[in-house]
Amino acid sequence: MKQYKILENRQERSFNWGKMSIIAVGERGRGRYEDIIPCADNITENDFVQLVETKSGKKKIVKGSDIKNWLAYLSGAGIYTRNTYGTCKTTNPERVEVICKGNGAFGIAGRIGDYYEFIAIVQENTWIFVKPAGGESKIECYWLYFGQHEVFKVAKSEIEMFCDAKGLDVPDIEKLFDLA
Numbered sequence: 001m002k003q004y005k006i007l008e009n010r011q012e013r014s015f016n017w018g019k020m021s022i023i024a025v026g027e028r029g030r031g032r033y034e035d036i037i038p039c040a041d042n043i044t045e046n047d048f049v050q051l052v053e054t055k056s057g058k059k060k061i062v063k064g065s066d067i068k069n070w071l072a073y074l075s076g077a078g079i080y081t082r083n084t085y086g087t088c089k090t091t092n093p094e095r096v097e098v099i100c101k102g103n104g105a106f107g108i109a110g111r112i113g114d115y116y117e118f119i120a121i122v123q124e125n126t127w128i129f130v131k132p133a134g135g136e137s138k139i140e141c142y143w144l145y146f147g148q149h150e151v152f153k154v155a156k157s158e159i160e161m162f163c164d165a166k167g168l169d170v171p172d173i174e175k176l177f178d179l180a
Contacts, residue, residue: 001064001121003049004072004144004151010039023061023073025117026102031110035100037061037119051099051121059099070122070146071099074179076115078132078139080106086115086133089176095123098179106133116180122146127171143171 009023013036021041026034039061043049049071050064061071076086090096099119106112115133122128128144143159145152145168154162163170 001049001069001071004070006073007045009073027104031105033102035102037100072120072122075117079134081134082112084113084133084135088179089129091127091171093177095126097121118179124148
């Protein structure tokens with residue numbers, strides 16, 4: 001699979017038993033949930049990736065050779081604002097498979113506002129709508145279009161122009177399914 005923002009979020013984490021290269025979604029703490037997925041440390045930004053199963057049945061990201069689909073890090077993180085909810089949605093839920101998800105939050109108890117983060121397999125020619133935490137008056141929602149060779153980030157206000165330029169149908173914002 002091609003990768004979208006996977007390596008940007010890779011980190012080396014120390015555990016009591018040693019260190020491991022991982023990707024974390026969400027946060028640890030009260031009102032939050034963090035999930036992690038191991039990620040091979042020999043992957044570069046130009047490599048294709050694949051998911052394999054570990055001995056315990058968990059998923060792990062390693063180098064791969066299949067050029068179909070995308071493995072994507074998706075985040076609704078945004079700006080600290082009371083009572084806002086950041087998430088990612090799609091017009092075609094059958095074209096997106098969430099591998100792991102977590103949530104982050106604002107405020108000490110995680111009750112000010114929150115957001116979801118995902119690692120997902122996204123099929124080519126799929127739309128993802130990202131609604132960042134913070135509200136549209138502070139941070140504009142945007143679309144991600146997962147094409148055959150590239151992912152395009154398109155501001156909500158520019159979606160019609162983008163679709164006209166690329167010869168695509170405008171996605172129906174009234175028919176969105178939350179990945180959470």
